[in-house]
Amino acid sequence: MRFKSITAALCLGLAIPATTFAQSVQVPKPVAKALDKVKPNDVSAHIAYLADDKLLGRKPGTPGYQMAVDYVTGQFQKMKVAPAGENGTYLQTVRIRTATTNPDAALTLTSNKDGKAQQLQNGQDFILYPNPGKPQVEFSASELVFAGYGISAPDLKYDDYANIDAKGKVVVVLRGVPEGFPSTVASYSMDMQTILNTAAEHGATGVLVASTNPKGKLPDFSRGMSSVMGADGGVAASRSYHNNINLLGMLPYAMLQQMLTAVGQDAQQLASTIHSGKPASTPLPFSISGTYGSSYNDIESYNVVGKIEGSDPVLKNEYVVHSAHLDHIGVGKPIDGDSIYNGAHDNASGVASLLEIANVYTRIKAKPKRSILIVMVTAEELGLLGSAYFAKYPTVPANQIVADVNTDMPTLIAPLLAVVPLGAAHSSLEKEVNAASSYLKLDVEADPEPEQNRFVRSDQYSFVTQGVPALHIKYGNKTADGKNNLDEQVKVWREKYYHKPQDNFEGGVFDFEAAKKYVQLNFLIGYLVAQDADRPSWKEGDFFGSRFGRN
Known part of the structure; x- marks a missing residue:
């Protein structure tokens, strides 16, 4: 209990009942007078x-x-x-810095089973976040792994990364949290910066966020994404960037379903499973490669x-x-x-x-x-x-x-x-x-x-x-x-x-x-x-x- 330290610090006669710490407080007269002079018109x-x-x-x-x-x-x-x-x-x-992704962004999805390559359509099969720190990014084939919600919280008895190897790979994640997460913890867990930080901590080089809505549309990033640049020219603060993540994008439901079908899974059933608090992370038999550029204002x-x-x-x-x-x-x-x-x-x-x-x-x-x-x-x-x-x-x-x-x-x-x-x-x-x-x-x-x-x-x-x-x-x-x-x-x-x-x-x-x-x-x-x-x-x-x- 800290009520004694507050009382001593104020030295102004605060009356704080010991049974309900700081439930009432007697404000010193000079402070009370100053508070009373707050004017709605001001x-x-x-x-x-x-x-x-x-x-x-x-x-x-x-x-x-x-x-x-x-x-x-x-x-x-x-x-x-x-x-x-x-x-x-x-x-x-x-x-x-407001960055926009150039329209010539290109991704290729390759099957690790038969080597068959699929050229994905920008704006239809994927959309990429711009990269405020690297005007041009090119990445060679990187294996994909499904990482649930992208959450690693062993203290809450939930960890999407517990049984997968994400090092050097691109993780496919869903936005959400298991049921029972407190609201502030849920908010933190779904924040894009948290997802990126967690992926990077587990060695991933890319993050693709997939939709579980069959009728959903990819968002419009045409207005760009903003970051703060430091005096040294590096990214100082951003909600959608991590220096070790080269690829950040979004996938529609159809692409998610295609990837999960290859491992005998259904997107809706899998989403229900992880929402119940049971991680269902799994390697996906695909690799992804591509290139994209970003323009800056x-x-x-x-x-x-x-x-x-x-x-x-x-x-x-x-x-x-x-x-x-x-x-x-x-x-x-x-x-x-x-x-x-x-x-x-x-x-x-x-x-x-x-x-x-x-x-x-x-x-x-x-x-x-x-x-x-x-x-x-x-x-x-x-x-x-x-x-x-x-x-x-x-x-x-x-x-x-x-x-x-x-x-x-x-x-x-x-x-x-x-x-x-x-x-x-x-x-x-x-x-x-x-x-x-x-x-x-x-x-x-x-x-x-x-x-x-x-x-x-x-x-x-x-x-x-x-x-x-x-x-x-x-x-x-x-x-x-x-x-x-x-x-x-x-x-x-x-x-x-x-x-x-x-x-x-x-x-x-x-x-x-x-x-x-x-x-x-x-x-x-x-x-x-x-x-x-x-x-x-x-x-x-x-x-x-x-x-x-x-x-």
Whole structure:
């Protein structure tokens, strides 16, 4: 139990019942006064600017995104938030490469039994991801092996790689998880980067992801896939690249069935078997060879980083991060006559929340013991790229970042009565969440929509994969009428507004009193972490702590 260390660290009279660790907390008067001064109109004003048509959807690399950067840095300067980017500025340069696969990509499937070769049709029999690190790739015949879901999790008593040799081979995998995997573990397991990392760890040189839907179509990669490039020209961060994987592609159901028929298996039956938790990996009597090229478009964008320096002479060298993505998806396909994807909720609302969190700190004379970083990241919509780059190459010592509290599209369209702290259950951050929520009279609930895989779909996940305990506060289901079905209202909202031009400030649906409470909650979580003498820690035996936790 850590309540004693929190009490000692705060030294401010926190009342924490020993029987329910941090279920209630008495906030010091100066902090409580600063929290009370959060104004819904200030949140509204930030969103109104960031979601204005003149910013043209804040797409990275555009003048509209630069306007958003300038707005945030201007607010930081006004609040006297210190710069914490590169070279004494508020900015961290993020070099984004969007790669597309050239149309002449060619694959040949050869039977290892009779040597018969089959020229596969690009776009019909396969589609390849571009390679951001190698403009031209040629690979000779590599044997294929079916590797189930591509999961290696002996601690969960499931391992698709246990009885196969994948070294030097191309693995054919399905997207999914065995039944019974917890939702956050399932999200991690299905993430493409996890699949690639696992394949590479077992010596594979390629990954082909096959569909189990007989009527499914191959995806359209014509818009390309984005990665972050390092100053040395290498790939620094990507959700669809591994340096040791030369081939990443997708196969339709018909190709999967053809491969499995050759070993006396049926795709649907095999999918059912592995879903039940029984690995069914097997060598396939085929080899694959081919060549493909990738074309590149490179731009520069920026993360914006501000700092509130801590007060403790030692702990001020450690950092609690509040993160939110500044970008959206720009101008696109018109819907009902509007082509500007303003992103008022996604994620101007999150940026506004962080600006007001910083503003709370400006009102507090006695700063917390640890320092606070306010980090607005770029290219979240391109695959969590800005946060991945910052988490891996932060502008402060990486091992001094102790926690991340992320804010992404809180969807504040109704009174905020309950919250879902995505990721908090994996670490001691759960205790600060409970304490802050109790103070603000908010219920804490389980994720009402685990199928949305939200844990790996926002920037807190970038910090998790670097070993930093992290969380993301979303709305809960509690409603004032007692029906407790807010998720139904959100689903209706999402269908109309999410990633559409209709996500505007003008004419949008907002509850700014809920936004005020959301700011207060996220501030207080970070504040409690910053005051605690102990660093946040992964829970003993936790799935993510065991994979990414720092020694």
